[in-house]
Amino acid sequence: EAGVAQSPRYKIIEKRQSVAFWCNPISGHATLYWYQQILGQGPKLLIQFQNNGVVDDSQLPKDRFSAERLKGVDSTLKIQPAKLEDSAVYLCASSNGGEQYFGPGTRLTVT
């Protein structure tokens, strides 16, 4: 069984630029999560999808972050415009009601 795929693995941008991350969950997993993990902290949930509907986006900074999950499979997370404090690892995870499986993450550096 293939795991959660994410791309790119690394991204360096300047502040005020935009960036997008892609996630492909494990086949058949209805729930998809995006987390932000700042160095030295635990993952922080940004948004949770159930199929293609949003379940929880209470911690998503909606003035600059957006996410979509078209057709209930792949998902993209976008930041526009980026700030220095957005430097973090962005983790995608998927589940089918139980354990969450994490992808390798995208390390974003904003300069």
Next chain:
Amino acid sequence: QKEVEQNSGPLSVPEGAIASLNCTYSDRGSQSFFWYRQYSGKSPELIMFIYSNGDKEDGRFTAQLNKASQYVSLLIRDSQPSDSATYLCAVNVSDNNDMRFGAGTRLTVKP
């Protein structure tokens, strides 16, 4: 008050000793509790979950849950250098499998 709190460490134990990791949570209605291990530069991987009060053992790992005290712990017996990692406590805070993570405890097992 943070939803999930852990001692950040670092916790250092000698090889062969028992490592004890602790976690408290604020939502008394939480029902599911997880321990993830995260090696430096890698994504979190699930090592234990527990739903009921008491102890749950899996190999060298024992998770302990006390819902009345809102306390979860992880014991690692016969600690090995390969156990050196950050251990994340995670708690489901709703029926939607909405996970909240602690900041993690960094464990070092010295040969």
